[in-house]
Amino acid sequence: MNVRGNAHTLLQARRRDSLDKRQRVHTALATLEQQGKKITHTAVARTAGVSTWLTYTEGIREHIEAAQQRQQPNVPQPTSTRNPNATLRTELDLARQEIRTLREEREQLRQALQHQLGQQLDALSTTALTGRVDELTRHNQQLSDQLRQATDENTALTARAASLEQDLGAARTSLRRMIRNENTAR
Template sequence: MNPRGNAHTLVQARRRDSLDKRQRALTALTTLEQQGKKITHTAVARTAGVSTWLTYTEGIREHIEAAQRRQQQSVPRPVPARNPGATLRTELELARQEIRALREERDQMRQALQHQLGQQLDDLSATALSGRVDELRCHNQRLADQLRQTTDENTVLKARVVSLDQDLAAARTSLRRMIRSENTAH
């Protein structure tokens, strides 16, 4: 056995293993960045299945730091509200504009509906309207005839009531005379 051959083979194996781990770390870094996950040395080490120590070594650390800077630049920072009153005034003005727009839309819809109803009335044919007018005239004539007949019957009945009242009054008078004459005779 050649001791030098075994050492050389071990060095080569370690070098291949180190290159493989570095490549896995860089691949993990790319994957995390594409997924939009937070990039940290620990996250890269876990994803790649390597030690955290490796992520701090030269050649890996620079790539992680660059990815962190890119991530910080791409994350939009919330803009602090400088003047809450100004925001409320802006929202109020937007609400007022929306109300004006809604009122205008309502008025336009109302006007369109009026035009549509007018058009429907205009579309009714003259014959349909004439037919309806004739129908109403006939109905009115029937009602007038019924009224005349009922008035005539009422007049006849009133005359009969007057006649019966007179007959009743005459019968009472005659009955009184009879009762008096009977009473005086006895």
């Protein structure tokens, strides 16, 4: 196995791939410029099918900035390289705007759903609702009657138990007297 040959082959393949991507970026840049579309790093990357990271690398970035300068000749370009913090701030602002838009859309959908549910409730016939109310009222009355009957039975059973306890107490007292009388008579 020739390790050196494999590494050399891989290195050549990576170089060819890099050159191909850079050529695609140049082609995409020329295409966007001819079509008069706004030239941004993201637009060039999408058109070329490469990462935006590549569009910011040295050798590519300068071509994109020159094309942007040609598109807007009145806007002075900064002489220093692009500030990554500014790019991140811009992306953060765009993300916040998208979040606001999504929240507004969610709220609109929620309101539409509430409206639709309200219409469905309004569409229910009043006779069906009246029938349901009557059914629930009858069921409630049955349960009230059962509760009253159970309470009455409980009261009667409690009174019966008290009466039986008195009878039992009297029977015990009578039994004690009989046993005492029997024992004293002997």
